[in-house]
Amino acid sequence: MYTMSRNLRVIVGGGSVAGCAIAALLSRIDGITVKVFERSNQLHERGAGIVLPEALLQQCIALGLFDASIAHIAATQRTFWTIDASKTLTSIWQPPIALQSVNWGHIYKNCRNSVPNGCYFSGVKINTVTQHDSRVMVNSTLGDEECDLFIAADGVNSPTRLQIYPSATAEYAGYIAWRGTIPVSALNLTASFEKNFHYFLLPDGRCGHLLIYPIPANDHQGTLMNWMIYETFSKEALKTLLIDKNGRFQPISIPRGALSEAHIKHLHGLVNKVFPSEVANIITKTQEPFLQVIFDLLAPQFVNERICFLGDAGMTLRPHMGSGVGHAITFSITLSDALKNIKSMDLKSVLQNWNQERIGYAQGQLALSKRIGNGLINTTHWRDIKNMDQWWKDIMDGKKLYWEKNNAQEAPLSMMFGVPIPTQVREERHTKTNAKL
Numbered sequence: 001m002y003t004m005s006r007n008l009r010v011i012v013g014g015g016s017v018a019g020c021a022i023a024a025l026l027s028r029i030d031g032i033t034v035k036v037f038e039r040s041n042q043l044h045e046r047g048a049g050i051v052l053p054e055a056l057l058q059q060c061i062a063l064g065l066f067d068a069s070i071a072h073i074a075a076t077q078r079t080f081w082t083i084d085a086s087k088t089l090t091s092i093w094q095p096p097i098a099l100q101s102v103n104w105g106h107i108y109k110n111c112r113n114s115v116p117n118g119c120y121f122s123g124v125k126i127n128t129v130t131q132h133d134s135r136v137m138v139n140s141t142l143g144d145e146e147c148d149l150f151i152a153a154d155g156v157n158s159p160t161r162l163q164i165y166p167s168a169t170a171e172y173a174g175y176i177a178w179r180g181t182i183p184v185s186a187l188n189l190t191a192s193f194e195k196n197f198h199y200f201l202l203p204d205g206r207c208g209h210l211l212i213y214p215i216p217a218n219d220h221q222g223t224l225m226n227w228m229i230y231e232t233f234s235k236e237a238l239k240t241l242l243i244d245k246n247g248r249f250q251p252i253s254i255p256r257g258a259l260s261e262a263h264i265k266h267l268h269g270l271v272n273k274v275f276p277s278e279v280a281n282i283i284t285k286t287q288e289p290f291l292q293v294i295f296d297l298l299a300p301q302f303v304n305e306r307i308c309f310l311g312d313a314g315m316t317l318r319p320h321m322g323s324g325v326g327h328a329i330t331f332s333i334t335l336s337d338a339l340k341n342i343k344s345m346d347l348k349s350v351l352q353n354w355n356q357e358r359i360g361y362a363q364g365q366l367a368l369s370k371r372i373g374n375g376l377i378n379t380t381h382w383r384d385i386k387n388m389d390q391w392w393k394d395i396m397d398g399k400k401l402y403w404e405k406n407n408a409q410e411a412p413l414s415m416m417f418g419v420p421i422p423t424q425v426r427e428e429r430h431t432k433t434n435a436k437l
Contacts, residue, residue: 014153018311049226071216180289
């Protein structure tokens with residue numbers, strides 16, 4: 001049992017969004033010392049666009065994880081388009097939504113800046129994590145170091161998770177995402193394409209679709225169009241598809257600048273064949289697109305003795321949920337809140353209580369993620385669906401995502417990623433919403 005005779009020593013493995021969020025929050029709690037070991041020397045160019053509920057954005061600002069000036073773009077609608085043989089676009093469904101699009105790089109930089117510099121160590125590879133009765137021994141390129149709690153935030157292929165739960169491997173969902181961003185100023189878009197979210201079904205029996213939406217530019221000047229094309233590939237085909245231009249096999253993603261000429265030829269050929277030029281140009285004019293494999297993953301438990309799993313190391317859902325960063329941050333908030341009780345409870349009880357609160361919710365989210373992904377990718381052609389509202393309700397099976405909205409007068413969210421929204425944040429958000437009506 002851990003006692004408060006000294007500080008609780010925490011080491012975080014992985015310094016991306018989840019790792020930085022938990023480290024920043026723990027560093028502010030009296031009686032806790034925290035260190036972050038990040039293998040890479042640079043992370044800020046990894047991401048593209050992400051989405052968050054406004055309530056979480058405001059909560060992160062209130063907690064000091066985000067600067068109040070962080071750039072974000074409000075989205076109020078998504079439009080579903082069909083394409084006929086002549087490449088004519090037809091809008092068939094425009095359900096309302098309520099979310100904020102953000103640049104992943106801005107999220108990371110804000111979270112990283114909230115971690116005291118003396119706590120963050122980049123270029124550090126963790127070799128082994130060994131649990132003992134009253135401590136955890138972490139061996140890294142810095143040597144051996146003891147801690148009372150190790151938090152694994154080391155990604156979908158987390159070595160720590162695979163050490164503790166060898167069978168908890170990422171399961172290929174059956175499709176990948178071609179991704180990229182391009183300045184709106186480099187395009188000649190109609191006003192309708194420069195805002196909100198747009199879905200274009202791949203025609204001719206192809207499985208998949210294109211999603212585009214605006215995000216703030218990396219330099220905070222202007223707007224980028226963030227795009228993703230979901231395309232199905234067999235598991236066998238991945239053996240060839242995931243070889244980058246340097247001949248290296250990349251099991252999770254092929255980063256910017258590493259797609260081969262064959263990749264680019266396939267991608268451009270696909271969009272030029274099926275999309276009108278206004279849409280195809282968004283992809284073909286993009287510099288350095290990249291590729292992301294879509295996985296399903298959930299650790300059996302988020303806690304094993306003195307080891308916790310956060311972010312993609314514990315749960316990886318499909319991008320359609322719009323919840324990866326949201327879960328990373330809210331799980332970090334709830335874990336840090338739980339560890340504030342360490343003075344009145346033993347560490348094991350605190351961690352197990354937190355795990356029990358999270359794991360059941362996560363299991364439901366994984367099932368929903370699969371339903372949505374399968375419904376969107378392996379779908380009847382949208383033009384043949386008589387009632388799109390009913391189609392979506394059937395996919396959701398009675399559930400509702402945080403960004404869905406029936407009308408502008410709806411009551412504000414009371415729950416967000418399975419966690420109650422702080423009353424002050426909820427009231428401020430409702431006041432702002434009513435002021436706009």
